[in-house]
Amino acid sequence: MVLGYYVMASVPAWRAQLASQNFHPTNFAGWDDLANAVDATLATMPAGTQILAGDFKLGAELGYARGDAGIRVLDHPLNDKHGRSPQLALWGLLRGPAAAPERPTLLVVAVDDVEFAGLLNYYHRLCEQMGPLPVPEVLNIDHGRQRFLLFTLLSQRHSDRCTTPALAFLDAPIASATVGPTFEVAGWAFKDDVGLRRVEVLLDGRAVAQASYGKAKPGVAGFWKISTDPNQPRVGFRARVSGATTGTHWLGLRLHGADGSVEDWSEQRINVR
Numbered sequence: 001m002v003l004g005y006y007v008m009a010s011v012p013a014w015r016a017q018l019a020s021q022n023f024h025p026t027n028f029a030g031w032d033d034l035a036n037a038v039d040a041t042l043a044t045m046p047a048g049t050q051i052l053a054g055d056f057k058l059g060a061e062l063g064y065a066r067g068d069a070g071i072r073v074l075d076h077p078l079n080d081k082h083g084r085s086p087q088l089a090l091w092g093l094l095r096g097p098a099a100a101p102e103r104p105t106l107l108v109v110a111v112d113d114v115e116f117a118g119l120l121n122y123y124h125r126l127c128e129q130m131g132p133l134p135v136p137e138v139l140n141i142d143h144g145r146q147r148f149l150l151f152t153l154l155s156q157r158h159s160d161r162c163t164t165p166a167l168a169f170l171d172a173p174i175a176s177a178t179v180g181p182t183f184e185v186a187g188w189a190f191k192d193d194v195g196l197r198r199v200e201v202l203l204d205g206r207a208v209a210q211a212s213y214g215k216a217k218p219g220v221a222g223f224w225k226i227s228t229d230p231n232q233p234r235v236g237f238r239a240r241v242s243g244a245t246t247g248t249h250w251l252g253l254r255l256h257g258a259d260g261s262v263e264d265w266s267e268q269r270i271n272v273r
Helices: 002-010 012-016 031-042 056-066 077-081 085-091 116-130 218-223
Strands: 050-053 105-110 137-141 146-153 167-172 183-190 196-203 206-210 212-215 236-241 247-257 262-264 268-272
Touching: 002 012, 031 056, 031 105, 031 137, 031 146, 050 056, 056 077, 056 105, 077 085, 105 116, 137 262, 167 247, 183 196, 183 247, 196 212, 196 236, 206 236
Parallel strands: 050 105
Antiparallel strands: 105 146, 137 146, 167 183, 183 236, 196 206, 196 247, 212 236, 247 262, 247 268
16 A cells, blocks of 8 residues: 555656645655756856755755755754754755845745745745845646745845735635536735735636735734735635536636736645536
8 A cells, every 4th residue: 555655656647636635745746846947947047056945855855856965955944843953054054144145046945844824924034034035936736735936046135125925825615615617716815015916717727717806805914914915905806717617627826916926826626516
């Protein structure tokens, strides 16, 4: 049974079907895809660009995939939880609290290494560690069950502003829900500092509806107290999807920032009867 589980984990098409399940092999997902994305991004950046990993696990996986034992790592709660901070410091791989990178840097962050409730605080902490963040390249593995962000930092940037990646949540339909060919989609989304301009609903990666954005959601602002999105608390959205075919589909969001950024959010599985 264990061997069968790992065979399944090694086949991306099979593994992706478990993205909505608790036994999805998340720790085994996406490392080759991430290494390829890192190599492709580095090819567009100046010679001598350094890779900086958001936490020890990400640094270790990238180091193994790329044959590079010198990838530096940011201070991160995961390092402390696993007792790796002293080890990284001894190896000279723990990056100090500098406000901005010393030379062109590709910052790679694993979103799922932080609990969702702490994600906005983590993004603000990244701004404190690195300075203002550019628009990230988003890499969603297995419908976003494993999610990486790549930030290209080409020069020192000094500012008090913190433009974070977007955050979103689908209130309806819930994951694994069964719906008809026409169904309502509702939730909330925001992006600190600049806000969102619009939200699209995706079905199997294809845009199928334009959401009405700007519904009042005081509970969102109440929970994410440090949010600086200028739209707060009007960050709710609602849309109607029509003509969905019978079967299993993956429901997602495309979030358009007021700064021109575009980020695809993680998908969730639904069944159309």
